[in-house]
Amino acid sequence: APLDVPVTEDKFLFLSETGAKAVPNWALPDNFKNHGNYVISLANVTRWLGQQAEALGVEIFPGFPAAEVLYNDDGSVKGVATGNMGIGKDGEPTENFQLGMELHAKYTLFCEGARGHLGRQLNEKLKLGKDADPQVYGIGIKELWEIDPAKHQPGLVIHTAGWPLESDTYGGSFLYHIDNNQVMVGFVVGLAYTNPYLSPFEEFQRYKTHPAIRKYLEGGKRVSYGARAMTAGGLMSLPKLVFPGGALVGDDAGFLNAARIKGSHAAIKTGMLAAEAAFDAVQAGRTSDELTAYPEAFKQSWL
Known part of the structure; x- marks a missing residue:
């Protein structure tokens, strides 16, 4: 497995x-103690997991986004249709046009991440969130840097809170030293901020000029960058997870645990729980009903 760098040192800075x-190490909450863990590239782990899945006979269709939810006559979920390919800028088909495919299934698990477009449609159509608090969102911006080897400490994990954000805006940062003289640096801003002039991207740029952070990045170069929405409402914002023929998994449901900075762990665990419920249902000859065993298993799990 593509394990990267074992954690050697944890720091939490205000x-x-x-x-x-x-923060002195004895006062750090357990979720900031990462000894025995690894700093990994999620992209590498996902690629590796994809190979394991394909070796077991799972078919993977990268590059084919699911564009719409398909329903049976009784209202249960039938599957998804992929988007049409080869559409020009003007919305008209080009010579590379390819019609989307319908994929029918006994059960369809929706794992699109935060604010997944199909998850949101299901939520509205089936009123999955009617007994939950509204979801709360943040944005995470991340960059990969190649830094001066003299400043590189493989396995150093730094989290920060405070400046440049005001005390009424939640957020913070992470800076992880991985291998090959690279660091991953990221900044999260809660999207409930009240200052209309606040720009999460600009706050991230200011953060990188702080002496405690600048000292690692100075003389280095940015290799890549990206951003994504995050769900931060926690347990109170979780919608109903199951409906006839399908279920919501991971951040499509809002499983990220903001207090513990754990999103991938929650996505993996809920994926496993949903998969086990679907497997048992198919083994029992069931189809297109509610996988009630999945939310029950979630309530019994460490998550």
């Missing part, structure tokens, strides 16, 4: 404009 106060 930043002011020029200073940084480190």
Whole structure:
């Protein structure tokens, strides 16, 4: 498996404009203690998992996004249709046009991440969120840097809170030293901020100028960058997870645990729980009903 770098040191810093106060290690909550864990590239792990799945006979269709939910006559979910390919900028078919495919299934698990477009349609149509609090969102911006080897400490994990965000806006940062003189640096801003002039991207740029962070990045170069929405409402914002013929998994349901900075773990675990429920249902000859065993198993699990 593509395990990268074992964690060697944890730091949690509260930043002011020029200073940084480190939380003593004995006072760190357990979720900030990462000894025995690895700093990994999620892209590499996902590629590796894809190979394991294909070796077991799972078919994977990368590059074919699911565009719409298909329903049976009784209202249960029948599957999904992929989008049409080869559409020009003007919305008209080009010579490469290819009609989308319908994929029918006994059960369809929706695992699109935060604000997944099909998950949101299901939520509205089936009123899955009617007994839950509204979902709360954040944005995470991440960059991969190649830094000066003299400044690189493989396995160093730093989290920060405080500056440049005001005390009424939740957020924070992470800076992980991985292998090959690279660091992953990211910044999260809660999207409930009230200052209309706040720009999460600009706050991230300011953060990188802080002396405690700048010292690692100076003289380095940015290799790549990206951003994504995050669900941060927690347990109170979870919708109903199952409906006839399908289920919501991971961030499509909102399983990220913001307090513990754990999203991938929750996505993997809910995927496993939903898969086990679907497997048992198919073994028992069931089809297109509600996988009630999945939310029950979630309630019994460590998650």
